Amino acid sequence: MNLWRAAAELVRAGATGALATVARTAGSTPVPAGTKMLVGGEGRLHGTVGGGCVEADVIQAALDAQAAGAPVLVTHHLNADLAGDLGLSCGGTVEIFVEPLVADPRYTGALEQAGAAEEEAGGIVTTAVSWADGPFKRFEPLAPGASSAGAPAALSPDRQFVIERLTLAPRVVVFGAGHVGTAIARAADAAGFRVVVVDDRPEFADPGRFPDRMAVWTATVQEAVARAAITAADAIVIATRGHRHDAVILERVAASPAGYVGLLGSRRKRAVITKALSAAGVPAQSLARVRVPVGLAIGAVTPEEIAVSVVAELIAWRRNGERGMGKGER
Numbered sequence: 320m321n322l323w324r325a326a327a328e329l330v331r332a333g334a335t336g337a338l339a340t341v342a343r344t345a346g347s348t349p350v351p352a353g354t355k356m357l358v359g360g361e362g363r364l365h366g367t368v369g370g371g372c373v374e375a376d377v378i379q380a381a382l383d384a385q386a387a388g389a390p391v392l393v394t395h396h397l398n399a400d401l402a403g404d405l406g407l408s409c410g411g412t413v414e415i416f417v418e419p420l421v422a423d424p425r426y427t428g429a430l431e432q433a434g435a436a437e438e439e440a441g442g443i444v445t446t447a448v449s450w451a452d453g454p455f456k457r458f459e460p461l462a463p464g465a466s467s468a469g470a471p472a473a474l475s476p477d478r479q480f481v482i483e484r485l486t487l488a489p490r491v492v493v494f495g496a497g498h499v500g501t502a503i504a505r506a507a508d509a510a511g512f513r514v515v516v517v518d519d520r521p522e523f524a525d526p527g528r529f530p531d532r533m534a535v536w537t538a539t540v541q542e543a544v545a546r547a548a549i550t551a552a553d554a555i556v557i558a559t560r561g562h563r564h565d566a567v568i569l570e571r572v573a574a575s576p577a578g579y580v581g582l583l584g585s586r587r588k589r590a591v592i593t594k595a596l597s598a599a600g601v602p603a604q605s606l607a608r609v610r611v612p613v614g615l616a617i618g619a620v621t622p623e624e625i626a627v628s629v630v631a632e633l634i635a636w637r638r639n640g641e642r643g644m645g646k647g648e649r
Contacts, residue, residue, distance in 0.1 A: 323433040324431070327434060330420050337419050339416070341354040342414050342481045343414040347411040353471025358381035373415075380393050380417045388450075392448055393416075394415075397412070414474065416448065440461065441461045442458055443485070444459075445457045448478060489553065490554070491556060494540070495518060496535075507556075512630075515535075515547065520537070549576055549577050550577075553576075557582045570601055579633065584613075589611035615628045
């Protein structure tokens with residue numbers, strides 16, 4: 320869920336709420352800086368800042384901030400007992416900025432801009448820790464070619480501002496809109512990836528079958544690869560209706576810059592397709608990086624189970640790169 324957009328929608332609906340952001344961490348903490356949680360007027364939650372006593376205190380702080388109309392910076396020192404409750408081996412410190420949602424046009428506008436930037440272009444959001452002079456939240460788009468590298472969120476050196484760097488979520492391009500491809504696309508979307516679904520059959524590549532935020536293309540492999548402009552921030556999952564289609568796609572994408580390439584199928588299928596593509600001139604090192612069978616080894620059988628295994632592996636890639644991905648049959 321895009322919590323920026325959800326927060327803006329609460330304001331537009333005239334509802335109350337608060338947005339909690341992990342602004343600084345030190346030592347072992349349950350979630351990294353930049354993690355967000357949206358608290359509704361009655362304490363209903365979207366997202367999490369770690370659970371346990373920390374989250375309970377943040378929920379109360381959110382309700383208090385709504386009542387006072389002023390933000391608060393909550394500091395938690397995780398002692399051995401608290402750390403153990405959260406599954407951590409040792410303690411740390413987490414500072415969480417809790418801001419009430421206010422019906423100020425500039426404030427709401429910044430929320431909406433941040434929500435769009437998180438899905439389209441990235442940017443920087445600066446929020447004042449004190450609202451003595453009124454709510455202050457500013458969005459700045461990234462200049463063309465500028466880097467958004469840096470901590471996802473941080474307190475300014477003078478502790479007067481929370482500065483958040485928004486980067487685009489990795490994109491997953493799913494080739495094949497059958498039962499398994501559709502399940503993978505939906506699961507990847509739920510896990511926060513940007514998703515593109517590609518199929519050359521119009522009845523399968525029907526936008527009505529997918530959430531509005533997903534891109535759905537009726538296209539040939541050649542058209543889709545050209546249109547996608549694949550980069551290292553992209554993952555490709557091949558789940559088409561047959562070996563021939565899989566081989567055609569893999570021939571096009573194996574040597575692409577994609578950070579992850581996975582193919583639905585067995586080890587035998589891998590051997591058959593690899594042999595054919597090697598004979599066609601696809602470099603061995605390009606084929607060696609393809610994940611076949613795609614997904615973590617959890618014994619998945621149904622489309623939904625396969626989707627869980629695939630997206631779990633995609634999450635490992637997103638968080639940890641190649642070193643974070645397991646091996647073996649599903």
